[in-house]
Amino acid sequence: MNYKKTGVLLLFLGFSSYAQQPPVQENEIEDSEKSHTSSKSTTKNNKDVTDVITVIADTSSSEQLTKINSVIAGRSTxxxxxxxxxxxxxxxxxLNTLPGVSMTGSMRPNGQSINIWGFSKVEDVKIIVDGAQKGFQKYQQGSIFVEPELLKQIEVNKGPHDVKFGNGGFGGVIRMETKDAIDLLDPGRLVGGLIKYSFHSNNHQNMTTGxxxxxxxxxxxDGMVYYTNRNSGNFKRPDGSRFMFSQDDMDSYMAKLNFRPNEEQTFTISxxxxxxxSWQPWAAKYVEKMTPPTKDQIRKYGYKGAWLRKLVKRDQTDTSAQFKWNYQPTYNPLIDLTxxxxxxxTKQHDTRPKKYNPPIAIGTMGNESWVSYTDKTYEIENTSAFTTGILDHKLLIGSQxxxxxxxxxxxxxxxxNKPNYNGGYFQPAYMPSGTQRTYSFYIEDQLSVNNIVLTPSLRYDYVRNHGKRNYAKAYNDPNPLFGxxxxxxxxxxxxxxxxSYWQATxxxxxxxxxxxxxRAPTIDENYEVQITPTNGGSGKISATSRHLDKERDLSIRIGNMLDYSDLLFDNDKLQIRTTLFKQRVTDEIFITRGYQGTICGPGKNCPLGQSNYHNNPGQKVIKGLELESYYDSRYWFASASYSIQKGRRDVTAQAPWLKKRNYVASIAPRTATFTTGFKIPEWNFKAGWNAQFVRKQDRNKNKHINPDYYGLPASSGYTLHNLFASYQPTYLPRAEIRFSVDNLFNKDYRLYLGENTYGMGRNIKASLLIKF
Structure with missing residues (x-):
């Protein structure tokens, strides 16, 4: 990437926008990972100056300096x-409006995943809810099913720079924190409640919350119980047509209890x-316009039956829970134990309606299927604060x-009736069952001296993968020739x-x-197989991939932050952040498939039993630039951002023997966003405009890769305009009204990372919240 024209010129002049208000980083420089701190709501609450990127530490205060490091400085919240x-x-x-972060998939329920810096696999973007890791990796499905209404904060740490996370996460870590009673209670009150109603015009969505x-x-x-129901019809595209069977009906429940027996301990259970x-297409992520049933099918099955035979009845349950204990003696800085x-x-059960004679295929998991992904984590860590000479230490030691x-x-x-297929009940060959056990140890020392913070860290991970033998002998052939x-x-x-962090001024x-x-291979990557010649297969790519090496990622990130106040008005604030990054992946794990009739190259005779995955030679390099800024004052606010990424491989992933460079298909288009608006504090009113400008993405075109499998269709550029407003009536101080319009001009656009699926048409949203 040519940074001479953009990076140097804009190093101190970056702009950022996070949707309709800029995201906060830390209103005070604190490690928000401690539940005791968050539940006491120690964050500064100033509604005239809110939602900043980060607050730079005061160089005159060594205590404040020890509360920030490079990970916190680069974090978006x-x-x-x-x-x-x-x-x-x-x-x-x-998250789609954060620079460097993009949604993949479609607007269909269950159909979204996250792409950060060109990494979009589930194993490359870790999803954490109240500390619980979410590891749903089902083929052609999304990976995030958390109800946004339950959340009070989302942290995005881009890149693999947090010592608390290992084995993957090259793109980054998304940490979601649910609401607490203390966040909702008004000052001085012991008991409270709320009811909320929301309506979305695009899909006639009604959402009720209590x-x-x-x-x-x-x-x-302190404790709370929370319930919300989201019920909607089909989403509407900008051209007026509907995403057939994209309706939603989701119930979400949450309960949380915090117990503090004394000032030194906090217990949290949630x-x-x-x-x-719902009824929906089997592939939630990428099914776009469904082919309508024919007249003959309607005549035979009826109109409803002719549609339902194309769908699955999907029952899905997503559950997470946590127990957390923090012990921090008042007069012992060496102990902060958690x-x-x-x-x-997460489990899904799909069934197809037998009476309508649906078209069935192994690739879409047959007549009926059951999947469940379970993650359990146990972590203990301690933070010690002490001084040696001129150095202030914040030593973190943990095990997971x-x-x-x-x-x-x-x-x-x-x-x-085929004995080799266990009476029709078996694991999909492309989605084997199995277990992964990870045992980890980490240590980090945050050293502060004068206006510099250095943070060396080291993490060790031991990973053991074990596949479960398939019930079908066709996928469990004892002949070692087929692997x-x-x-x-x-x-x-x-x-x-x-x-490193340097407070220059x-x-x-x-x-x-x-x-x-x-990153270690996933269960899929180690244990996917294909049928052998005994059962009608070719045997060319039939073996598991136990030989795989782990992927390696050398990631570099540098950045600059500017923080000014009282520039134009009293108590106004301007913050700017510029970030440059580069990631170099070696031994990338990629699926093995033939190219132009060959697997190993022209004229080469591959032996039987080739593995389903391989490590690519050469490197995958992704680099980019992000510019962010935010201005806030008593009556006016504005923000803007710019993000650009580029990525290439040294070899063609599908045919590494070609040794031809090609572009990485998962690179998001160049994007800029702008927001501006005004506030009337005396009326508790705020309103604004937001725009997102997305460039076309056509760098995926390459004759050395098969676009039907691993490329993405080119997309055109587009601009979306949105409006938003909020109002707390002075005569009803416990009520709040919110209003917004997405895609104000009903722009017809396609999502590049959604494999060119349609975006959503104009959507008018309104909500009314009343506390009591």
């Missing part, structure tokens, strides 16, 4: 006010569950256990990281990170 203003249908829609919450007078206990039950145990499970289990099963009636080997394989290694700070991370 969506505040509760922005989450509420956006009134999003899903979490991916919320909650009750409270605390004891001594603040020892649980979140969402349930969906134990955290979490549980997460992550247990991932995935169970898959399908019923394929066509094979019910159906489900035995365990292990990976281990160190991840060194080094971060009171208003200027610089940060940088270097990380050398790694």
């Amino acid at each position: 969506l505040s509760s006010s922005l989450i509420e203003q956006k009134q999003a249908d899903n979490v991916a829609e919320l 909650s009750v919450y409270g605390r004891t007078e001594d603040d020892r206990f 649980g979140v569950q969402s349930k969906r039950d 134990f955290h145990a979490t549980y997460s499970k 256990i992550h247990l991932h289990d995935r169970d898959t099963l399908m019923y394929y009636q066509k094979y019910a 159906h080997n489900y035995s365990p394989v292990t990976y281990s290694g160190w991840t060194p990281r080094f971060g 009171k208003n200027i700070g610089f940060f940088g990170d270097v990380s050398y991370a790694w």
